[in-house]
Amino acid sequence: MVNIDFSQLGLTGCGGAGFPTHVKLAARNVEAVIVNAAECEPLLHKDKEIMRHCSDDFFKGLTRVLDVTGAKTGYIGMKKKYADLLDWLSKNLPDPRMKMLPLGDFYPAGDEYELVYEATGRLIPHGGIPLNIGCVVMNVETLLNLGRNKPFISKFLTLAGKVPHPCTIEVPIGITVREALELGGLKKIGGMRIIDGGPMMGKLVANPDTDIVSKTCGGLIALPEDHVLIKKMSNSDKKNSQIARSACDQCTDCSELCPRALLGYPIRPHKAMRTAQFAPYAESNYAIDSIFCSECGLCSLFSCPEDLPPREMCMISKKYHLGKGVKLAEFPGEPTVHPMRSVRRVSIERLIKKLALLDYDHKAPLQQVSKSYDKVTLPLKMHIGAPSVPVVKTGDRVTAGQLIAVIPEGKLGAVLHASINGKVASVSDQAIVIVRE
Ligand code: SF4
Ligand code: SF4
Known part of the structure; x- marks a missing residue:
């Protein structure tokens, strides 16, 4: 077991509520680390693409977590239906502590209560967390970022639905939803609504020109505004x-x-x-x-x-x-x-049929993004806990990866880094905006 300060990477969970990763990594008495590679939200594929194309960094990250927590086993929970990838990963596991955990093709196989039960046969007690029964659950992208050991400034996400070229991309945190969707060939959003996240647990994007790709965005799904799912999600x-x-x-x-x-x-x-x-x-x-x-x-x-x-x-x-x-x-x-x-x-x-998503159920291969962006908006709260506190002011020059906001003293939170080179255009109690010079 080793003690390392991971808090300066700004890592949070890469979906859901964005729990700060360094807090999870402070856990001790861990028996098993369980990787959520189930990716059970329909249409989303970014975790599989990460494991397919960036397995070295992913494995490095998992090794670090096993070392830091002292866990004896690292289960990688992946659906049996991805047989090729599962088989390839099982043959290339770099550490005897790692094991593949084949899962059935059910929803929500990636729920941490389900994963912990599938891996260990144990149930999280009422009001408890996985650590109460010796487990830590991590997602694929967080492990990739731990393996890279660099500030968390870019995000993998799947572009799906009515986009001309469904794909998985890695882009700077803080670009707009519209800018991200353009990479999938979607130039006009009129007549459509966008879901940030998966169709089951995602949220409707209010404005694609001001809503941004955050630390927790795992996908953007474009659907016609009269699609049954959009209608349901629109109800107050x-x-x-x-x-x-x-x-x-x-x-x-x-x-x-x-x-x-x-x-x-x-x-x-x-x-x-x-x-x-x-x-x-x-x-x-x-x-x-x-x-x-x-x-x-x-x-x-x-x-x-x-x-x-x-x-x-x-x-x-x-x-x-x-x-x-x-x-x-x-x-x-x-x-x-x-x-x-x-x-x-x-x-x-059955879920995809019921959700009327059969027409949009496509693969989303990883696509390299070479574009540079002129502006990013970085909210001070993309995680559970207190908002980060800016340490830069308007007019400061920053470089990608530079620390721009810290965790308030004694609070739960995550630090924030510039995701592009540029100049700080504004600092408010909500966000830091950086523009390229
Ligand atoms: S959303 Fe419905 S199905 Fe899911 S846990 Fe809640 S009550 Fe159960
Ligand atoms: S009608 Fe629908 S909401 Fe009411 S009990 Fe049956 S399944 Fe539940």
């Missing part, structure tokens, strides 16, 4: 609440197929729907088990035969209860895997 909380009140017949399909419920956690999305039907949230605790919702979206986008929004109701209820101080760890009982889990899991093939 108010609209979702109205829909929820109007039509749920309490069939419970959403709960029967909920991946967290199948692992044995006490989440029952049909109860969140019942709450919505019969009581105002502020007066009800019917749906208190919604705090266990991972927001995976399966219930709203696949399971419900009436196309209702149980996930969204769970999210409202979860926010309410967590805001009231309810703690997952205090929830009684222990998770026990549902006996029907193995037959109730949802395949990606």
Whole structure:
């Protein structure tokens, strides 16, 4: 086990909420490091492309994490369906501590609760984290960046959907969504909406000219604005609440197929729907088990035969209860895997059909990007925790990789680096803008 300060790389998780990596790497008593290479969001391929083309740095990163945490095993969780890549990786593992972990083609195979269970047969306790059962889960791109051992200033992402040339690219953090999509040949965005992330858990881009490629962006998916997925994602909380009140017949399909419920956690999305039907949230605790919702979206986008929004109701209820101080760890009982889990899991093939994404299900090979960019906008908060604190001022000249914002004293956070050479055009409490001179 070795002690290294990783906090100066600015690394965060490369999807989801962006948990600062150096905090994860401070973990001790780790038995297993589990790599999330499942990439179960439909249409996204950047992790496979990284492993195909940058395996040296990826393996270096995994070796560093195994050394630092003292873990005995590094599992690489990848779907069996990528047989060629899985086979090639298994034959080229550079360290006897590393093992491939073949996964079924289900959603959400990359959820850390699922991965930990598949790798170790153990379940994360209520309100716990993987470390409670000796595991650390890392994603592919974070390991690549650790292997490179350089500041985190560029991002891999897949361009998918209605782009002329679906591909995976590596671009400076802070370029606009429009600039990124142009690399896939999409010159005009009119009549389309863009999803930042995967179709299941991504968010709609508000404005492709001001929204940027952040540290957590794993993909940009362009879809016609009348696509069923875009319509669903566009609904407000108010609209979702109205829909929820109007039509749920309490069939419970959403709960029967909920991946967290199948692992044995006490989440029952049909109860969140019942709450919505019969009581105002502020007066009800019917749906208190919604705090266990991972927001995976399966219930709203696949399971419900009436196309209702149980996930969204769970999210409202979860926010309410967590805001009231309810703690997952205090929830009684222990998770026990549902006996029907193995037959109730949802395949990606069925999911893609249900999401009406068959026409967009293409490979996205890594494409070299030679273009240089004139401007980047670097938000001070692209991670969980406190915003970074600028250490540059307007007019300063910076070079790519230079430290421009630090972690506030005693807080959880991540440092920030310039992603291009240039001059600081502005510094606000939201972002640092750099322009090329
Ligand atoms: S939300 Fe849909 S799946 Fe869930 S109970 Fe209601 S009708 Fe059934
Ligand atoms: S989004 Fe729905 S299916 Fe997913 S964990 Fe939450 S309740 Fe379960």
